Amino acid sequence: MRLSTLGRMGSAKEDEINGNAIVVDGLCKSFRIPREKKLTVYENLIGLLRGGACSYEVLLALQDVSFSVKHGETFGVIGPNGCGKSTLLKVLAGVLYPDRGKVKINGKIAPFLELGVGFQPELSAKDNVYLYGAIMGLTHKDVEKRYDEIMAFSELKRFENMKLRNFSSGMYVRLAFATAIQTNPDIILVDEVLSVGDESFQKKCGEKIEEIRKAGKTILLVSHSLGTVRSLCDRCLLMKSGKKVALGETEDVLAEYKRMRKESG
Amino acid sequence: MWFLEYRELIKILTISDLKVKYQSSVLGFAWSMLNPLLLMLVLYFVFSNVFKATQDNFALFMLIGIISWRFIANGTSSSISSIVGKSSLVTKIYIPRKVLVLSTVLSAFISSLLEFLVLAPLLIILGAGLSPYILLFPFIHIVYFFIVYGISLILASLYVYYRDLTQIWDVLMQIGFFLSPIVYPLSTVPPEYLKYYMLNPMTVTIQMYRDVLLYHQTPSAWDFLFTLTTGIAIMIIGSAIFGKLERRFAEEI
Numbered sequence: 001m002r003l004s005t006l007g008r009m010g011s012a013k014e015d016e017i018n019g020n021a022i023v024v025d026g027l028c029k030s031f032r033i034p035r036e037k038k039l040t041v042y043e044n045l046i047g048l049l050r051g052g053a054c055s056y057e058v059l060l061a062l063q064d065v066s067f068s069v070k071h072g073e074t075f076g077v078i079g080p081n082g083c084g085k086s087t088l089l090k091v092l093a094g095v096l097y098p099d100r101g102k103v104k105i106n107g108k109i110a111p112f113l114e115l116g117v118g119f120q121p122e123l124s125a126k127d128n129v130y131l132y133g134a135i136m137g138l139t140h141k142d143v144e145k146r147y148d149e150i151m152a153f154s155e156l157k158r159f160e161n162m163k164l165r166n167f168s169s170g171m172y173v174r175l176a177f178a179t180a181i182q183t184n185p186d187i188i189l190v191d192e193v194l195s196v197g198d199e200s201f202q203k204k205c206g207e208k209i210e211e212i213r214k215a216g217k218t219i220l221l222v223s224h225s226l227g228t229v230r231s232l233c234d235r236c237l238l239m240k241s242g243k244k245v246a247l248g249e250t251e252d253v254l255a256e257y258k259r260m261r262k263e264s265g
Numbered sequence: 266m267w268f269l270e271y272r273e274l275i276k277i278l279t280i281s282d283l284k285v286k287y288q289s290s291v292l293g294f295a296w297s298m299l300n301p302l303l304l305m306l307v308l309y310f311v312f313s314n315v316f317k318a319t320q321d322n323f324a325l326f327m328l329i330g331i332i333s334w335r336f337i338a339n340g341t342s343s344s345i346s347s348i349v350g351k352s353s354l355v356t357k358i359y360i361p362r363k364v365l366v367l368s369t370v371l372s373a374f375i376s377s378l379l380e381f382l383v384l385a386p387l388l389i390i391l392g393a394g395l396s397p398y399i400l401l402f403p404f405i406h407i408v409y410f411f412i413v414y415g416i417s418l419i420l421a422s423l424y425v426y427y428r429d430l431t432q433i434w435d436v437l438m439q440i441g442f443f444l445s446p447i448v449y450p451l452s453t454v455p456p457e458y459l460k461y462y463m464l465n466p467m468t469v470t471i472q473m474y475r476d477v478l479l480y481h482q483t484p485s486a487w488d489f490l491f492t493l494t495t496g497i498a499i500m501i502i503g504s505a506i507f508g509k510l511e512r513r514f515a516e517e518i
Binding site: 031032039040041042044090093094095096097111113114117118120122123127130131134135136139140 | 273274277278281284285288351353354355356357358359360426427428429430433512513515516
């Protein structure tokens with residue numbers, strides 16, 4: 001992705017020398033959860049008349065989280081539900097703005113928070129490949145060059161002129177994954193999207209991820225599946241209620257996670 | 266600049282928007298042209314027979330008004346939901362969110378251009394003819410685009426927080442339709458109100474379209490500068506509001 005506009009590209013030379021792909025420093029993010037959701041002008045006016053000041057609770061989704069990921073590393077983020085993993089991923093992807101702290105990304109980043117973002121059901125598969133490619137930061141020429149490969153990988157060549165709304169969900173995801181994988185990023189963020197399609201396609205995806213990993217790309221993986229984390233990740237971050245609990249070698253962190261789960265029953 | 270960096274995406278989003286708009290109905294583009302023509306016929310009948318409006322080429326006079334009004338009406342009403350309607354592009358991936366608003370307005374801009382294109386033969390058939398002044402048309406249209414884009418930025422970002430804005434805006438647009446000289450000539454406006462009436466940039470814009478298309482004359486430089494300044498001011502204000510509200514888009518959608 002071309003994220004330079006955000007000013008998030010690391011300019012610090014030391015990171016380049018240390019070989020850090022992602023540097024997160026003292027990251028904080030809170031959400032406002034209103035007691036009463038006011039979504040209209042009308043409700044806001046009524047609220048003003050009643051005199052009740054806008055009341056909301058603050059949820060601290062990330063509290064002072066710091067870590068760094070080296071180039072070529074596969075890094076896992078684990079933790080129970082609601083621990084802030086997804087929030088962290090969204091901040092890294094540039095979707096959410098942090099309240100405090102710094103995020104530095106060195107290189108082209110492709111977030112796979114969800115596959116098929118922006119797909120238009122009313123358009124043909126072919127049009128959607130170009131659309132999705134553009135969203136993921138590819139130019140028209142790039143997509144043109146890789147189009148055959150995308151179609152071959154997704155095994156959907158004969159459906160290329162069919163409207164996407166007639167696609168099954170499996171076909172949908174296959175097309176999305178095949179396109180997304182062509183963006184050739186330096187860093188990819190993955191939020192448990194590996195479990196897509198049928199078994200044979202899953203295997204193909206797994207192989208592709210392995211191939212990307214071997215090619216020296218950086219992968220940040222958020223997952224519930226400890227098996228996946230163990231087999232893929234070099235290092236891990238364990239989080240609980242928005243805080244960093246453990247950071248280090250995968251085996252150590254996984255052991256810590258198991259202990260934590262036993263304690264909480 | 267973000268719109269240069271993301272021009273490919275803007276182009277492709279605009280084209281897909283147009284494709285979806287015109288593909289989903291059998292008659293496609295014909296519908297978007299039939300709509301202003303039928304509206305013109307009804308209004309022509311009402312105003313020329315019931316109100317006895319006296320205006321040369323009243324049919325063309327109204328048609329130019331209606332077609333120019335349609336850009337702001339369609340442009341703002343479709344871009345108001347351009348952020349909320351494409352929520353996955355906001356919450357699941359990073360792209361400059363202005364891209365979504367810009368591509369929606371651009372698609373309305375192109376539709377509007379096509380409608381003006383259909384107007385050209387009607388100008389000849391109904392006896393107004395074409396003149397070299399038509400060369401000034403692109404300038405007016407671009408300034409008009411600034412106005413619509415600026416308003417759209419404000420609306421699209423506010424709509425994320427206030428979901429009844431569409432209803433409010435619908436009413437405001439209906440009021441605006443009758444506060445602009447679309448179905449009646451400027452001469453019917455009472456002179457004591459004319460000063461305030463002319464502050465409406467839509468009034469000036471529509472008058473300029475009529476100058477170059479119907480009356481074959483150069484619009485006054487003052488009018489052009491007025492709309493240009495308004496357009497740029499609205500765009501700056503719109504960008505500022507959008508930039509401020511954008512930070513919490515992903516949380517609010």
